[in-house]
Amino acid sequence: MIRRLIIFAVLVASSLAQGIGGKAGIGGKAGIGGGVPSGSAVTLVQHHSGTYAGGSASFIDSFTNNTVGDIGVVAVAWCSTTGNPVSITTVTDTSGNTYTIDATTLATITGTHFANCNTEFVYTTSLKAFTGTNTVSVAFGASFASGAVDLYELTAGAFDQKHTGTNANTNVPTPGSITTGSNGSFYVAIGILDNGFGFANGWFTAGSPFTLGVEAGGGNLNLAGEYYAQTTAGAQAATFGTNFSGTTGPNAGTVITFKP
Numbered sequence: 001m002i003r004r005l006i007i008f009a010v011l012v013a014s015s016l017a018q019g020i021g022g023k024a025g026i027g028g029k030a031g032i033g034g035g036v037p038s039g040s041a042v043t044l045v046q047h048h049s050g051t052y053a054g055g056s057a058s059f060i061d062s063f064t065n066n067t068v069g070d071i072g073v074v075a076v077a078w079c080s081t082t083g084n085p086v087s088i089t090t091v092t093d094t095s096g097n098t099y100t101i102d103a104t105t106l107a108t109i110t111g112t113h114f115a116n117c118n119t120e121f122v123y124t125t126s127l128k129a130f131t132g133t134n135t136v137s138v139a140f141g142a143s144f145a146s147g148a149v150d151l152y153e154l155t156a157g158a159f160d161q162k163h164t165g166t167n168a169n170t171n172v173p174t175p176g177s178i179t180t181g182s183n184g185s186f187y188v189a190i191g192i193l194d195n196g197f198g199f200a201n202g203w204f205t206a207g208s209p210f211t212l213g214v215e216a217g218g219g220n221l222n223l224a225g226e227y228y229a230q231t232t233a234g235a236q237a238a239t240f241g242t243n244f245s246g247t248t249g250p251n252a253g254t255v256i257t258f259k260p
Contacts, residue, residue, distance in 0.1 A: 040260045041184025042157040043229055045070060049214030051148040059138040059149040063093075068129035071154040071258055072097060074122040075190040075213070076138060077223040078147025079114040090139045091122045095130040099123065107164035107175075107252040111194040113220035114145055119173075119190050119254040125158055147192070150214040150225035154186055160257040163238075171245050172204070173224075173253030177237035182259040185230045189238035190214075191253030192223040197244075207239030 050061040059076065066072070072093075080086040085108050091099040105121040122138065138149060163176035173191025189210065197203075198217040204224035206212035213225030224240055238255035 041229065041231075042071070042186035042258045042260055043155045044186070044227065045153040045155060047213060047227070048151045049148060049225065051214070051216040052146065054145045054219060055143050057140050057143045059147070061136050061149050061151045063130070063134040063136065063151065063153055065132065066095065066127045066130040066134055066153060068127065069156045070127045071157055072099070072124045072127045073152040073154065073188055074099065074136060074138060075119070075150035075152070075188055075225050076122065076147065077119045077190050077192040078144045079111060079117040079192065079194060079221050080144045081115050082142065083115055085116045085118050086140045086142045086144045088120060088122065088138060089141050091136065093136045094134045095128045097124050097128055102162070105162045105164065105254045105256060107166055107254045109166040109168070109250045109252045111250050113194055113196055117192045117194050117221065117250060117252050119164075119192055119252050121162070121188070121254060121256050123159065127153065146219045146221060148214050148216050148223055150188075150190055152188060152227065154258060157186070157258045157260050160185060160259040162254065162256045164252070164254045166252045168250055169248050170251060171248045172240040172242050173251040175238040175253035175255035177235055178255060178257050179235040180230060180233045180257055180259065183231065183233050184260045185233065186258045187228040187230060187236060187238060187255060188225070189227070189253065189255035190223070190225040191240055191251060192221060193249055193251040194221050195247050195249040196220050197247060198222060202243060205241035205243065207237075207241055210238065
């Protein structure tokens with residue numbers, strides 16, 4: 001009888017050890033206290049940008065070595081001389097990824113030196129694995145005057161929110177503010193200004209706490225992109241700074257976020 005009690009006690013203790021703190025027990029991955037690991041966040045893998053002169057009907061830029069399941073983001077800014085905004089029609093790449101041309105992210109403003117200036121985002125949340133140079137082509141329905149793309153690869157996550165902003169006569173684009181609901185979200189913004197100068201570079205600076213992405217100009221316009229990896233969820237405005245605060249003009253901007 002005593003021997004049986006000892007064996008029973010050993011079996012009970014073993015069962016408890018496997019339950020409490022085990023994979024399916026209290027404090028385990030599927031138990032009480034489990035969940036998303038702390039530190040899970042969308043982060044920057046790589047960034048590339050390119051600028052293009054007038055008379056073109058496409059942008060071309062490239063990634064290098066993509067990881068399967070990552071996010072691909074194409075931030076686009078351009079001005080056109082036609083009465084209606086020249087629209088993005090297709091986005092393709094060497095790897096055969098499928099991109100979303102998100103019309104809800106389009107910001108457009110009537111220009112002074114252009115018919116209109118625009119910002120818009122294209123993205124995929126499921127990049128294919130690719131080794132080497134993955135060339136991304138952004139095609140338009142007609143030629144545009146001038147513009148640029150800002151290309152990002154981010155770690156895996158999902159599209160979250162967007163905000164657009166236009167101003168008839170200010171010195172910097174103001175894409176707006178987004179309040180995230182997830183820690184570890186990632187912001188990407190782009191803006192364009194019809195200012196009548198178009199310095200090749202040095203016009204814009206990043207707004208705090210963002211990091212400057214593409215920054216270029218020419219032919220009466222200047223544009224810039226920026227990005228920010230947010231640690232704690234909350235409100236964050238995407239703004240730009242300028243080294244030429246006295247010069248104003250029509251401008252447009254867009255900011256989007258991705259969440260883990």
